[in-house]
Amino acid sequence: MRGLRDLQRVSRRWWLAGLLLLAVLGLAGCQPVQPSAAAAIPEFTIEVTDDAVNVPEVVPGGIVRVTIKNNISIPMDIGLARLLEGSTPEEVIALAQGGEEAFIPLLTKASFLPSVNPVDSGAERWFYVDLRTGVFVVDAAEHVEGMPGAGAVHLNAVFTADEIVGTTEPVADVAVDMVDFAYTMPDEIPAGPQLWEFTNNGEQWHMMFVVDLQEGAGAEDVMAFLGDPAMAPAGPPPFEFAPDAGIPPIGVGERAWLEFSLAPGEYLVGCPIPDVAAIFAGEMPLSHMEHGMMKMVTVVE
Ligand SMILES: [Cu+2]
Structure with missing residues (x-):
């Protein structure tokens, strides 16, 4: 999601932090392709293609393993957000593209789950996340170094987790x-x-x-x-x-x-x-x- 950058711009003195954070975000995430630690943890894949984000409409709720694949020719910033009560996918998608002024409203409409910024072209990243249940938005945007330009292309998808399926806790170190x-x-x-x-x-x-x-x-x-x-x-x-x-x-x-x-x-x-x-x-x-x-x-x- 773009929100972190927008959040950084809320306060001018934090602009440098914003740039440094982009570096952090570029490094954050998981190693590519790793054997499943526990077969009992349900999994699904979010795939970004040239004109769409492909994800099942309904995914298992609870603790899941999410794989994010970037199948287009440029690096993409790809993130997930949970809709908070009373908000709609359309408003969250619009706010996620809305820049600085949209950020504070976005905080009240959505809750961020992990994002991977960027996922390189052809690459695959994964993480475990506790979805619980809810409605989620995927936001994929062209990765840019520094501050995002206006009018960047976003691809979005919406999915739902209706039922708690994943109840196995990953064994954390x-x-x-x-x-x-x-x-x-x-x-x-x-x-x-x-x-x-x-x-x-x-x-x-x-x-x-x-x-x-x-x-x-x-x-x-x-x-x-x-x-x-x-x-x-x-x-x-x-x-x-x-x-x-x-x-x-x-x-x-x-x-x-x-x-x-x-x-x-x-x-x-x-x-x-x-x-x-x-x-x-x-x-x-x-x-x-x-x-x-x-x-x-x-x-x-
Ligand atoms: Cu904090």
């Missing part, structure tokens, strides 16, 4: 509980492929970027680069976004499982989303990180 404004998760994580379970138990949307800090760098360095660009220190940032790690924003109450693999080292995880409660109150928002939603994590051999 790393459980991350996200609240306003903190992560509860282990301090140490083994290197190599790990299945991370993300649960948003907060009252706002949350995400996680994962940065690999250079020796001697700390959270304050990341904050300095994510804040007001006019105030950013000179020179390159003393950190890098970890490849294939992190999760784009997910809505309140959502759960998703993504596999990624980290090399040993010291990492900072954080949520740079602006405090939407402050935005609703007409105030200049602090970021969730500034409210304390970040944590140092050690990845061990």
Whole structure:
């Protein structure tokens, strides 16, 4: 979904964070093609073609494995959203394309599930997600670096999960509980492929970027680069976004499982989303990180 970018534009001082987030999003998601961990978990595929998004009209509810295939010649940003009560697929599809002004209304109409930005041409990505039941919108748009241009082509589909079928919990290696404004998760994580379970138990949307800090760098360095660009220190940032790690924003109450693999080292995880409660109150928002939603994590051999 485009919403993250729009959300970033809500507050001008966050524009750089927006750019950095695009880098995170480009890296977030799961490894391609992986044997099913548990045959009991129902699965379905969302396939993007030149003129349509193909997905079954009715899919199994509960915990499912979703595979996203991009069968067109350009990279696409592909995401899922749950319709909140009282909203229609048409309004959510329109708002998802509507840019900055549409973002706050979108927050009240839909809840985001994982997105993969981008899915390369010909590529396939997967994740587990708890759909529960509901009506869902798929939004696929041409991937762009930086801020999305107006009038980008979107392809959409709508599907429904009527019945809880998937009741098998994937076996998570790393459980991350996200609240306003903190992560509860282990301090140490083994290197190599790990299945991370993300649960948003907060009252706002949350995400996680994962940065690999250079020796001697700390959270304050990341904050300095994510804040007001006019105030950013000179020179390159003393950190890098970890490849294939992190999760784009997910809505309140959502759960998703993504596999990624980290090399040993010291990492900072954080949520740079602006405090939407402050935005609703007409105030200049602090970021969730500034409210304390970040944590140092050690990845061990
Ligand atoms: Cu957050």
